[in-house]
Amino acid sequence: xxxxxxxxxxxxxxxxxxxxxxxxxxxxxxxxxxxxxxxxxxxxxxxxxxxxxxxxxxxxxxxxxxxxxxxxxxxxxxxxxxxxxxxxxxxxxxxxxxxxx
Numbered sequence: 219x220x221x222x223x224x225x226x227x228x229x230x231x232x233x234x235x236x237x238x239x240x241x242x243x244x245x246x247x248x249x250x251x252x253x254x255x256x257x258x259x260x261x262x263x264x265x266x267x268x269x270x271x272x273x274x275x276x277x278x279x280x281x282x283x284x285x286x287x288x289x290x291x292x293x294x295x296x297x298x299x300x301x302x303x304x305x306x307x308x309x310x311x312x313x314x315x316x317x318x319x
Contacts, residue, residue, distance in 0.1 A: 285297040302309055 265301055280303075281300055284300045288297045289295075
């Protein structure tokens with residue numbers, strides 16, 4: 219019984235010390251923080267570059283498949299512009315207006 223009481227009082231003392239000295243750790247880390255090495259942007263940048271080029275290649279493949287399907291039905295004709303997939307606003311192309319030559 220005495221061992222259990224002594225153990226619990228030791229645990230409470232450790233917890234009280236932790237609460238009392240916790241602010242000192244924060245002060246120390248706030249002093250060290252400006253001298254830390256900045257986090258690297260290389261992983262984030264490489265993911266963004268990979269995602270961009272994946273989208274570019276995907277768009278090129280999609281457009282090529284669209285043209286091939288159009289040419290199967292209309293051989294020898296020029297394929298019209300593909301309608302945008304994720305843009306639902308006005309997008310028509312006016313061929314009758316040309317800049318002054």
